[in-house]
Amino acid sequence: MTDNSPQSHAVVCRGVVKDFGAGETKVRALHGIDLNVRYGEMTLLVGPSGCGKTTLISVMAGLLDPTAGEVFLLGQDRRKLVGSQLVRFRADNIGFVFQQYNLIPSLTAAENAAVPLIIHGVKRSAAIDQARLMMKEVGLGDKCQAMPSQLSGGQQQRVAIARALVNEPRLLVCDEPTAALDAHSGRTVMELIKRVTVKPDRAVIVVTHDNRVFDFGDRIVAMSDGLVERVEERSGQETLLAH
């Protein structure tokens, strides 16, 4: 029998609703999402623009408060994480990979990768040393001193992945990591994410439009109009959700 408790999943969403605005201008972006994200898997959130992927990933990463419903992040009730507790929780447990990489242009690649450790209060030199190891892990050991402007898009995304993983988060959230990359670089980045990040005690959520990378996901969650339309298990099993 499957354990459905919040503790056994990286993220549990139960009836999650998210509204933006108020009164006549209120827009409902999520219409009651029920979704479990498992450890040791890469979950892809897919769907057309405006279907609520970004809103859902923001809620699951603790960046947005749901209007209604329950969210459990790594076993913790999201409602009980407020203010600086939530900020600290994100710093300790969640890694981010952004579509536009969001590297700091004035820092070298290794320094960029060290930022989460520095946020944690690790001494700068120790943080950069640790970041260098992670840079090797993502195949950029020889680019530690390069500035972001000297790197290709794929390389920058790999630096962003090194940054996201340097403090060993239990949940990795990736927003369109291949959107700004060509097909080859996109596959390289997805292979890297798959190889380096997917571990038994870690969950990876990837929002993507890019159907070229669907085959990397262990589960594909298809969304439409603020609802989970379909969950596809890569083993071939498919769950259709009727709402």
Place this chain on the structure above:
Amino acid sequence: MNWLAWRMLTGDRTKYLGIVFGVAFGTVLIAQQMAIFVGLMRRTSSQIIDISAADVWVMDLKQQNLDDIRPMPDGRLYQVRGVQGVDWAVRLSKSMVRVRTPNGDFLQSLLIGVDDSSFAGAPIEMIKGSYLDLRRPDGVIIDEDGYKRLFPGETIKLGQALDMNDRRAIIVGTCKVTPPFQTFPVVYTRYSQALQYAPPERNSLSFILVKAAPGQSHKALAERIAKQTGLKALTWDDFFWMNVNWFINNTGIPINFGITVTLGFIVGAAIAGQTFYLFTIENLKQFGSLKAMGVTNIRLIGMILFQAVVVGVMGYGIGLGMSALFFETMERSGHPDMRGMWVPWQVATLSAGAVAIIIVIASLLSLRRVLVLEPAMVFK
């Protein structure tokens, strides 16, 4: 996090230098103009500054400043000397006189007549000669810059003859003085001789300089002299400020300088504020990412304030340095209009306060944008 703030700030050199330039520009205008204003105000009281030996200055009851003088009868001196608490009291005359050199050049000059016996009021910082040489017949001491203006291009030579009111005067010494407001040469002579040089008036006693007896309160003594003689008696400090305040209240000088200082403040704040704001806007994605990664608002405020303080300190340092360099260069060039002007610590402090306000304004705009920034925007 300060390291990160520093690297983010200096990473965009154009903006970084733009903000520093804005603050430096504002500082230069504020510090330089305030320093010139303070220097001018000091000049209005140049003789009061130079005659620091007098604890109390006594003058006509209606006198409002150092220059607009209504001379008193000589007998007033004895009245003042009779007031309890007066250690000594001496005459001082101050008048304008036309000084002519042997080759016919002439300049309006300030003529100071000091007490014949004590020389109280004589210049303190002599360059050539001694104030005791005023005892010599027709002896006068002239300030160094006045000498240069009367004898342009000539080296200072004692024994030069001058003509004042068709009477001969011999330069027996040169001295340094606080430059007067109107950059006239300052000529010192004995009181009795000054009466010969100056155009005749029924009364000739411009001021009575009073030294208080040991332990005597200057304020109380001034009040006692005023009460007993019906004259105006002011402590050195009070006279200095009465004179400065007269110029502040009765001339357009403060308005002129005030406008320039205000413009410096506004332009500095506008350049620094706008550039700093643009810098923040361009880094909004990075700030959002930092927020998402677990940087608290307090730490972001710390980062922005650190950046603001860095550009503020650098801009202030450069601006103040440029102002000081300006005055030093002017002083060394011997430019008479800028003699005796520098950046006093009070002006430096006020400028620092103005810069602090500029960077607070600059950072407030940026802080607001960063604080209301939703970390979820990094996914947009």
